[in-house]
Each structure stands twice: as C-alpha cells, then as structure tokens.
Amino acid sequence: MTVTYRDVKADILAKITQGIWPPGELVPNETELAENYGCARATVNRAMRELAEAGLIERRRKAGTRVRIAPIRQAKFNIPIVRREVESRGETYRYALVSRSVGPPPDWLAARMDLASAGKVLRLICMHYANGAPYQHEDRWINLDALPQAETADFTQTGPNEWLVSAIPFSDAEISFSATLADDTLAGFLGGNAGDPVFTIERSTWWEGASITYTRLSFTPGHRMTTRY
Amino acid sequence: MTVTYRDVKADILAKITQGIWPPGELVPNETELAENYGCARATVNRAMRELAEAGLIERRRKAGTRVRIAPIRQAKFNIPIVRREVESRGETYRYALVSRSVGPPPDWLAARMDLASAGKVLRLICMHYANGAPYQHEDRWINLDALPQAETADFTQTGPNEWLVSAIPFSDAEISFSATLADDTLAGFLGGNAGDPVFTIERSTWWEGASITYTRLSFTPGHRMTTRY
DNA sequence: CAGTGGTCTAGACCACTGA
C-alpha cells in the first residue's frame, strides 16, 4: 500500500480545514513530511505544489511553507464557443450575420487595440439564438492588417468566433465582465426593452504581440454566468 | 545544459501555435519525445500534463495525446476580500455596517441554501468604500444553525467576509455574475440613480455539506471585472 | 552561508483502455 500524492494532499488539506495547521502556521519541510508519510520527497512535493497552486499555502525557498492567512480563492470559468455552449444544454443553435463592413478603425478602437489609424478593420455584427430565442449579440472587430484572410472569409454561415479559433489555435486574451444598459437597437436584437440591464463581456485577443480582434458580447436580460470553485 | 520541463512545454506549445501539429493531430508518445528532447520521461510528462490542464491537448491512456480540436479556454478570476482589493489599488478602505437582524429565512433563501424554514439566519447589510466613495454593497445571510458563533460576533468594525474566512478556512462555493438594475434603495447606497445597471455577484458557500452563507454583492455603475488568460 | 523548495534522472510498476 503505497502513499500517493493524493493521499498526502488530502491529509494536508484536512489538517488545514480542521484547524490543526491554522493560518500562518509553518508547515514541516518536504523531507520531514516525506519521512512522516513514508513516501518519497517528490510525492510530497507534488501534493504541496498543487495546494500552492490552489492558493491554500505559500511556499518560499529557505523560508519554508506556510498556510496562507487569507487563502486566495480563484474561480475558473470556461470560455466556450457560443454554439457549443448552447448545444451542450441540449438547445438548438442558430446563427445570423446582421451586418458586415470594412474600414478604418474608430479612434477608441485604435487606442484599445493599439492600431494604426490608417489600418483596416473588419466589423461584424452577429446574433446567436438558442431554441429560436435571442441569446447573444456579438459586435466583433477584426484587425485586417494582422489577419488579411478574414476579409475573404465567409461569415454568413459560421460565426467569427469559430472561424478565429481555427485560424489562430492559441492566443493571449483579456476578458472583462460588466453590466450595461440596452439601448433601443440592442434591445431590439435581444428581444427586450431599452433600459434593460445587459450582462456584457468584452474580449481583446493578441497573437505574437499583434492585436487580432476585439469583441463585445451582450446577453439577454437575466443571463447568469456561474461556476463552482 | 539540461532540458527543463519548461523548455519542452514551450517547444510543444510552439509546434501547436505554429500549426506544425494541427488540431486533432496525434502527438508522439512520452518515451519518444523524451528521446527526441534528450531528457527523462518524467520531464516530458510534466510538460504535457500542464498543457493538458491548460486545455490545449487531450490525453488518454493507450489512445495517446492529441491536440484539442477546440482548445478549452478558461479564465481565472481571483476572488479577493474587498478590503484587500481596494487596498491593493492603493486606495483607502472604509467599512460600514448598515443593518443587522436575526430571524427565520425567507422562503427563497431557505430554498436556495437548503435550510429548514424553522431555522435562524443572521442578515447583514454592509457598505464598502474606496477613497471615501461607495464601492460595493453587500447583502449577507448567514446560517446560524451551522455557524452559531456568528450571532455574537461583532460586525460593526470588520466585514462578515473577513470574519468568515478566519472562521472557515476553506469551503466549497458557487459564484455567479449577472447584470441587474438598481432600485431606489440600492442607488442611494451606491451613489447613483434608480435604473442604473449594476454588476452583481452572488455567492453561496458550503462547508462539509452544510450551507453556511449566501451573499449578494452589488458594485457601483461602471464596475468591471477583468482578467487575462 | 546554510536551509528550503525546484527540478531532473533512470528505472520501475501499475491502471486504464483501444483494438
């Protein structure tokens, strides 16, 4: 019966939650714990490393490992493609391209995406439906200087989101959540009224230092984004 | 010059982002990669494990490792204590207890927290200020059956959030974000007007299967929650 | 300077699962 890193992790976690090792407490070093548990130091190391990632303990060379005074709680959200999000709930997904235009970026966008004001951007407005009802409004801007092939792509059948993930497998992104008010136009698309509260996601994406796309997603009133942690 | 797991990870990541290993591609197995990179299998294993956690590849015994068709993107948010959040921006934090009451839970809360309707809950309404201006409104409910010592705790100087993290070092939680409208009361507290869009966080917390607390946090208009991923 | 965590290695056994 060998001791696994999960065993060690669970035991240390228990010691913390039960207050045996209170916040701020210095935890025994890896060598000592390995002896106590009767396992290799690498096993203890993995357990402790994961607890540190989870924000429960704090590790510093020479100073040793301590139980965090205020554990860092972190919530993880999966950022799915809209279609998958809808379909995973067993609903039917429908997509529609509302408008498409090409031109120079407005000033606020040039500032936000760090674009030359002489550049060209593609702007797409799209709607995503779940079971026939409005679900999400998408206002998307794509930097054509960085991604010229977007100009000839067909966005009438598939959303830009899906096209982008296949064009750029991986990227850096900044995402932000906020609450805004629906104006008449947005309310029209989302099937509500002007003045409705709208849950809004904004996302900027970079790849190899170049700004690729900025998008603003607006959800129907009452939308919630939920996770456990 | 030994090869580190970071080197391996970076190289594999590069192969994916540059399309050398396109989505769906079967990646060589660990033994083979270890030979190619001239390092131990454990080193390759750690690199691949982290890439799998990041949602870029998918690993299955016997089936091998594949590049994910649609990478799972996940955003992490730190959920800080309000005071720390404010202070970390270099602003002065102030706390005020608005009201405190004890009684049976309303039906919606009993349902949400899975409480006996005969139970007792403590309700606190608090305000958090940054540099003297309203920052966050907190509507907090605590299950006194699970946490009787909350009834005698002093919440006039310190917020329930800080008291709770010391009383319960670790817990399961569900958090959800949404957009709501300020009513007259809330607008009064937050220094805005009725009808303002309000970014709202709701959080339920459990410990050892028992529901501990439910809270609803409302932020001043214009508040954003941002992260990189 | 010395103690602690960070990482690598070479080898081993095992658990899972696709064919």
Next chain:
DNA sequence: CAGTGGTCTAGACCACTGT
C-alpha cells in the same frame, strides 16, 4: 492483450533567499 499515460522512488544538483 498490449500500448500509453499515471505515478512512485531514491538520489542528486541547483536556485533562491533568510539570517
């Protein structure tokens, strides 16, 4: 059944950082 990832071990060297 056999191939792949999952994990453990014992030992080693190193990087960082309090004292």
